[in-house]
Amino acid sequence: MALVNPDFAEELKLYGVDTALECFNCGACAAVCPLIHRQFPRKMIRYAQIGAKEEIMQQAQELWRCLHCGLCTRTCPRQANPGELILGLRRYVVAAWRKG
Amino acid sequence: MFNPRDIIGLLATNIRKTRNPFGVPGSQLNTWWRPAGGFTRRPGAPLLFTGLMYQAIPYLEATTRYLERLEGSPWAEYLRFGRFSRYLPNFLLGRCFSLLTARTGKEKFNGILRSICSLLTKSGVDFFYHPEMDFYSGILLYDLGDQEGFEEHARFVAKALKLHDVKKIITVDPHTTYALKELYPKYIGASFEVEPYFTRLRLPVPEGGSGSRPVTIHDPCFYGRYLNLADAPRQVLRSLGLDYVEVRNCGEFTSCCGGPAESVSPALNREILGRRVAELKASGAPVVTMCPICLANLLKTGLPVEDLASLLDRSWET
Numbered sequence: 034m035a036l037v038n039p040d041f042a043e044e045l046k047l048y049g050v051d052t053a054l055e056c057f058n059c060g061a062c063a064a065v066c067p068l069i070h071r072q073f074p075r076k077m078i079r080y081a082q083i084g085a086k087e088e089i090m091q092q093a094q095e096l097w098r099c100l101h102c103g104l105c106t107r108t109c110p111r112q113a114n115p116g117e118l119i120l121g122l123r124r125y126v127v128a129a130w131r132k133g
Numbered sequence: 134m135f136n137p138r139d140i141i142g143l144l145a146t147n148i149r150k151t152r153n154p155f156g157v158p159g160s161q162l163n164t165w166w167r168p169a170g171g172f173t174r175r176p177g178a179p180l181l182f183t184g185l186m187y188q189a190i191p192y193l194e195a196t197t198r199y200l201e202r203l204e205g206s207p208w209a210e211y212l213r214f215g216r217f218s219r220y221l222p223n224f225l226l227g228r229c230f231s232l233l234t235a236r237t238g239k240e241k242f243n244g245i246l247r248s249i250c251s252l253l254t255k256s257g258v259d260f261f262y263h264p265e266m267d268f269y270s271g272i273l274l275y276d277l278g279d280q281e282g283f284e285e286h287a288r289f290v291a292k293a294l295k296l297h298d299v300k301k302i303i304t305v306d307p308h309t310t311y312a313l314k315e316l317y318p319k320y321i322g323a324s325f326e327v328e329p330y331f332t333r334l335r336l337p338v339p340e341g342g343s344g345s346r347p348v349t350i351h352d353p354c355f356y357g358r359y360l361n362l363a364d365a366p367r368q369v370l371r372s373l374g375l376d377y378v379e380v381r382n383c384g385e386f387t388s389c390c391g392g393p394a395e396s397v398s399p400a401l402n403r404e405i406l407g408r409r410v411a412e413l414k415a416s417g418a419p420v421v422t423m424c425p426i427c428l429a430n431l432l433k434t435g436l437p438v439e440d441l442a443s444l445l446d447r448s449w450e451t
Binding site: 048049067068093094096097098100101102103104106107120122123124126127128130131 | 134136137138141276277278279280281354358359385386388389391393394397398401405408
């Protein structure tokens, strides 16, 4: 069971992410992503939206599979900037590792 | 896949220590300019800023050869001790790398930088180069999410450039171009006039075309998408009478070659690379690209691939 945190989107702004709540989960990003077989980046964006911090930290390694190629950002119909969101989550995780 | 924490720790340590990701002395990494002779700096002339990316490819190849063997093995865990490389003297790491990197590989990538110089000179572009003003941009730290490390390094680079009163910069690769043009102003407030070399070329229009085989363009993600510069290399090819064919995923919708995954998962890189190579092979024409990471990655597959600068310089001569 995941613990949700509605304030997480606000917290992510510290890491350069201000579009987390724009995403309406259409899946266009996952369809064009070179990592198509891994439900990426959609799953991580969903975790970010609901503030499932534990899931993000547990599966943090997945974030580094992203190639930062920008195809998801270019094709997103909501300008939710999925590529930058993943990069922001990396920053969040790196900061948490350093604090911990 | 390696633990990204270990990779980031190792890279951040190396960059803090030597200002490049490999932990080798800059004087060993950056040697391309030596045979080129001196460069005179005239007032207002832009600095040629290589970002040490082409020079780093033989070192990257040597590193990934070992990472490929380590990935998935019990030895991969020991990578976490990589951050202790800060206790190793730079010259020792440099010596290890010189044993692992072939002279021919270094010459090949250094030759691309000399071709860029030659093209700019033939285009009448007034520019200068000084190895003490040429640094790695820190882009890998940014891509891996080490924002603190990236900003610290970017401040160091920007401070050195400002100290030398550098205002205009000519870049040679998409990653450095993106870092200097977009990220430095955004994150550390340092702005320069940044242009990639191929936008400055003024090439002669040949009579009746060049008669050479068409090439397939592999657009790097950062030129094609992030910087919206997919048209400029095509214009340059056209102006030299060189034909090109497009693949299905090109320009702003280009497919990634997988190179960015190389540091954390060489296996993932191979998977993505295989798919891109299949797309490029479909054209049947030799490939041309303009990114050192893409070039090195595509070369691994045995695909006939060449850097844009080498092709342009050779075509101009003929």
